[in-house]
Amino acid sequence: MLIKRTASIRSSEITPEDIYLNRRTFIGKSIGVAALLNTGVLSSFSAIAGRPYEIDPDIPTYRGPGWLEKTLDNLQAGPFRTDEELTPYLDVIRYNNFYEFGSDKQDPAKNAQAFKTDPWSVEIAGEALKTGVFHLEDILKPHALEERIYRLRCVEAWSMVVPWVGFSMGELLKRFEPTSKAKYVEFTTLVDKEQMSGQASAFSTIDWPYVEGLRMDEAMHPLSIFAVGLYGRAMPPQNGAPLRIVIPWKYGFKSIKSIVKIRFTEQAPVNTWQQIAPREYGFYANVNPAVDHPRWSQKLERRLPSTLFDRNTMQTLPFNGYAEQVAQLYSGMDLTKWF
Ligand SMILES: Nc1nc2c(c(=O)[nH]1)N[C@H]1C(S)=C(S)[C@@H](COP(=O)(O)O)O[C@H]1N2
Ligand SMILES: [Mo]
Numbered sequence: 001m002l003i004k005r006t007a008s009i010r011s012s013e014i015t016p017e018d019i020y021l022n023r024r025t026f027i028g029k030s031i032g033v034a035a036l037l038n039t040g041v042l043s044s045f046s047a048i049a050g051r052p053y054e055i056d057p058d059i060p061t062y063r064g065p066g067w068l069e070k071t072l073d074n075l076q077a078g079p080f081r082t083d084e085e086l087t088p089y090l091d092v093i094r095y096n097n098f099y100e101f102g103s104d105k106q107d108p109a110k111n112a113q114a115f116k117t118d119p120w121s122v123e124i125a126g127e128a129l130k131t132g133v134f135h136l137e138d139i140l141k142p143h144a145l146e147e148r149i150y151r152l153r154c155v156e157a158w159s160m161v162v163p164w165v166g167f168s169m170g171e172l173l174k175r176f177e178p179t180s181k182a183k184y185v186e187f188t189t190l191v192d193k194e195q196m197s198g199q200a201s202a203f204s205t206i207d208w209p210y211v212e213g214l215r216m217d218e219a220m221h222p223l224s225i226f227a228v229g230l231y232g233r234a235m236p237p238q239n240g241a242p243l244r245i246v247i248p249w250k251y252g253f254k255s256i257k258s259i260v261k262i263r264f265t266e267q268a269p270v271n272t273w274q275q276i277a278p279r280e281y282g283f284y285a286n287v288n289p290a291v292d293h294p295r296w297s298q299k300l301e302r303r304l305p306s307t308l309f310d311r312n313t314m315q316t317l318p319f320n321g322y323a324e325q326v327a328q329l330y331s332g333m334d335l336t337k338w339f
Contacts, residue, residue: 188263
């Protein structure tokens with residue numbers, strides 16, 4: 001739906017993605033702001049963000065479940081916000097890694113549009129007093145939604161700045177009363193070969209489901225969030241609707257999407273990328289410019305939007321710039337070994 005509606009998007013299929021991203025951004029800026037000012041949309045969004053969102057109101061957006069729409073009206077400004085320039089909405093929703101829907105950057109935006117995210121339930125399991133299967137709506141009910149503007153740094157050396165809609169991960173996890181044996185928390189993505197074309201593909205290297213994990217103290221850190229939206233709207237399917245996590249000081253692959261299970265464990269979970277290539281990807285995956293990926297350097301990153309002519313390159317910072325908040329979680333650990 002999203003992809004088919006405008007004729008200009010068609011050109012993405014024949015244009016190198018970098019040029020395509022830049023062109024869309026330019027169009028978005030030149031016509032989008034004026035249109036927003038006319039409709040008053042800009043002012044209503046800037047009230048939430050404290051800064052204007054440059055979103056063309058003609059861009060079809062995923063609405064999400066009705067109950068979520070109501071809570072999106074009451075967004076609060078969350079802590080730790082970066083004031084770096086936001087990555088344009090179109091880049092955030094059309095340049096994705098979500099292998100369940102294909103491995104090209106534009107596959108998820110094309111293949112996830114009909115993804116059914118309502119009703120959705122999440123199983124809470126393992127070392128906790130309250131376990132069971134819960135409706136997502138019930139899980140989210142007690143939490144006021146915040147806007148968290150974070151950097152996201154992919155292990156592939158590109159990055160974005162995204163205004164996520166979400167809330168503190170620890171606040172939710174606490175409600176299920178993890179026991180003293182809960183040293184880690186594991187997250188699992190949906191398996192549904194009918195809906196997720198990437199899972200049905202014979203070329204897939206991933207042993208589904210996609211699994212991720214955090215140490216309990218990482219999960220309880222105030223920077224860690226569950227996210228249900230971005231840019232003041234419901235989470236687009238390609239970005240991990242209806243529920244994903246965002247861990248901004250770690251490489252993007254830790255921020256697992258479309259979660260159906262949360263399990264508290266005593267042993268460290270084996271996350272998907274570590275399982276596929278343990279020499280390239282570890283459990284911690286803290287952003288670290290001093291530790292190269294075996295096949296490329298991690299010193300620099302390409303901040304989207306990026307083009308063939310202007311790569312928009314910048315230095316990658318330890319812990320993705322969140323060292324002040326999280327470095328003490330790893331004091332005494334050799335981060336070249338625990339990568
Ligand atoms: N289930 C699942 N979660 C996933 C992935 C995936 O392939 N499957 N890709 C990860 C990677 S590598 C990145 S960089 C981020 C990208 O999030 P975004 O598409 O919202 O920018 O999602 C992460 N979460
Ligand atoms: Mo990534």
